[in-house]
Amino acid sequence: MRRPCLIDNWREAHKFLSVQLAALVAVLSLAYDYLPAVQQYLPQGWVKWAAAAIIVGRVLKQNAAGGGNGHS
Numbered sequence: 001m002r003r004p005c006l007i008d009n010w011r012e013a014h015k016f017l018s019v020q021l022a023a024l025v026a027v028l029s030l031a032y033d034y035l036p037a038v039q040q041y042l043p044q045g046w047v048k049w050a051a052a053a054i055i056v057g058r059v060l061k062q063n064a065a066g067g068g069n070g071h072s
Contacts, residue, residue, distance in 0.1 A: 018057060021054050022054055025051060
């Protein structure tokens with residue numbers, strides 16, 4: 001079994017849009033469960049669509065900031 005490796009700049013992960021969006025979905029999911037007022041603004045089952053959007057955004061080819069070949 002192959003051991004997973006962290007990306008080179010893992011300490012900067014909190015700055016990645018995909019990580020920020022995933023954290024937002026997690027917070028909104030908790031708020032949806034515990035705050036009835038939030039349920040008025042978000043439809044039931046919204047989490048799966050938000051998660052799918054983050055996954056699609058994350059797997060699309062991303063250009064390296066340094067002008068590299070886009071692989072990380």
